[in-house]
Amino acid sequence: MLLTKPEDAEEFTVHGVLFRSYARSATGAGTLGAWQAAFPPNTPGVPHHMSVEEVFRVLSGRVQVEIGDERAELLPGDAVTIPAGSRFRVSNETEEPATAWIVTPLGMTFTIEGTTNTVKPPWAQ
Template identity: 45%
Template structure:
């Protein structure tokens, strides 16, 4: 199944953000997962350590991305790469929602500040 239609995206919500999952094993991908993220205005997601590299591309709005202590505000058209085992934090410092595209490898997990591990369904 090489084509994924918009109405086939599965939406998940966690920590105030929404993730629309398009590419994952259930849609035919063996190695990659990709989703569209939406962070409402003023949302600050918890810092977490990622198990695999993630590539971010901002579609609209602005996000603040911190990777291993280095912070940048990214606007539509900007991209970033977070390496495996990086500490990552995402927030939206503006009054408007932000949308971005993320690609990673299937099997991504993340360790939260309390030590718990999540395996997000949009990446598995």
């Protein structure tokens, strides 16, 4: 059984957001990566382009999501699918923290808008 308890999830912080990795190659996952992201209040998102499809579900709080030219506020229970190759940004423009659960295929990469650097986040490898 591939079990990851909260206290065993490896943590990474990028652009002020805390990522807690529950499923990735290092935990024995074969094809999917899954993690929880914690967005502090008033955290601006960083526009980036995803290499693969991503599913993003809000667990608590509210976040503002942009995919291409579309924008929506997501509430707890809401989920959005981000198509591969799309421009994506998630922000927490509120005074309350927010958390989300995210799933992608392992090996996901992204490119921060305005750069040519491909980022391989360790929580998704």
